[in-house]
Amino acid sequence: MNAFLAELGKQLVTRWTVALMLPGALFAAAVVLAHVLGHQHAVDLRILPVWFAGLAGGRGGPLLIAAAAFLLGAAAAGLTAQSVGVFVSWTWSLTGSVPVLRRLADRRRRRWERADAExxxxxxxxxxxxxxxxxxxxxxxxxxxxxxxxxxxxxRPTWVGDRLHAADVRVHRSYGIDLAAVWPRLWLLLPAEARGELTAVQDRCASAARLAGWGVLYVALGAFWWPALAVGLAALLIARYRARLAVSVYADLVEAAVDLYGRELAVQLGLSCPDRFTREIGEQLTAIVRKDGVVPHARRARSAEPSPPRT
Known part of the structure; x- marks a missing residue:
């Protein structure tokens, strides 16, 4: 147990350093540049040696205070970016329940209908x-x-939200499964290799959301130092691309998990499934795990069902 806790501590420290402290230090350095250079001298780096010489020219107290403030600022920036990333990932599950989001969802639906007509x-x-x-x-x-x-x-109002929702809809159309209810049981049944693949993709999703958080911070800093705005916009574009790629792979893996292990879950829950996994068996499986005896498609429209949960 002691060895396990020691290794876990090392992993946590490593993840904190790589994911938060190092980017936080870069952001703190950008804040210093914004303070010293501003918009007027945004790329005039000749000012930095003069400013640093003035900071270090006196006693060591101001320099130590500045170093401590820099480290604290880096840590605070890392926590803030992580919090914004959590908010970004939360927006992926939003539905068109409010007017603004409803208009976005309707706009996406109209685009899809035109493409479907073609x-x-x-x-x-x-x-x-x-x-x-x-x-x-x-x-x-x-x-x-x-x-x-x-x-x-x-x-959904966003592409990422619709990609997750599409996995739910496609699984229901094929097997009659309420994926939100079945997924926790299926997760426990998956072999370690499959869970490892899913966990790795979930980490990439979280990393993309965290990068979006950094992008938001740099865009905000751009109000005081315009190069930060360019960095923030680039980070947001990269985060968008990485999020779409990671979520697409995640949704494919979720569907693959149902395809490969749905029948095994049905057998584990006592259902007779001698041949292929059919829609009738999937509906029985959903009724068992929901524990209310109600088949999902008879209870509510598929457009209102939640996206596949993250484990």
């Missing part, structure tokens, strides 16, 4: 079988445009 038109052209190779290319492009918006009809 897919339908392209499929009709394929059925006509004119022999024109461009018809098939247009069909592939139309499907790709619709998929880029969402795999199913959008119901």
């Amino acid at each position: 897919v339908v038109a392209a499929e009709r052209a394929l059925l006509a079988d004119t022999g024109d190779p461009t018809v098939r290319n247009r069909a592939h492009q139309a499907i790709a445009r619709r998929t880029a918006i969402c795999l199913v009809e959008p119901a």
Whole structure:
């Protein structure tokens, strides 16, 4: 137990240093630059040696206080960025329940409906079988445009939220499973390798959200030192890309976990499943884990169901 606690302490210290303290030190340095240079001398680094010489020219007290303030500022910036990252990840589960979010969700839905109409038109052209190779290319492009918006009809104000929601909808359509209720039991049944893959992707999702937190801090600092604004905007764009990539992989892995281990969970809960995992068995499985005997699709519309939970 002592060895385990010692190793755990090392891991926590390492994660704190890498994920928070080092970026926090960079942000604290940017704050110092903003204070010393400002907008007027934003890139004039010749001022820094003069400022530092003035700080270190007197007694050691001011320099020690400045060093302590720098370290405390770095730690505070790390905690703030982490908190903003938690808020960013929370926004991924928002629904269109308020007017602003509803308008965003409706806008995404209208885009998807237009793309879906193009897919339908392209499929009709394929059925006509004119022999024109461009018809098939247009069909592939139309499907790709619709998929880029969402795999199913959008119901969330953000792409990330809809990608998580799509996994829930697709699993329900295939197996009749309420994924939010079944997932904790399925997680306990997954082998260590599968849980390790899912955990690694969850860490990448958290890292992308934390990077968005740093981006917000740098954008705010841009009000006092304009180079920080450029850094913040770049961080937000990178965070957006990394979040989409990580969430897409996570949703695919969740669906794969249901495909590969859903039948095993049904057997573990006493259901007869001699062949493939069917929708009827999935609905029975949902009724068991929900413990209310209500099949999800009979109780509520799928557009109102939550996204797959994070373990």
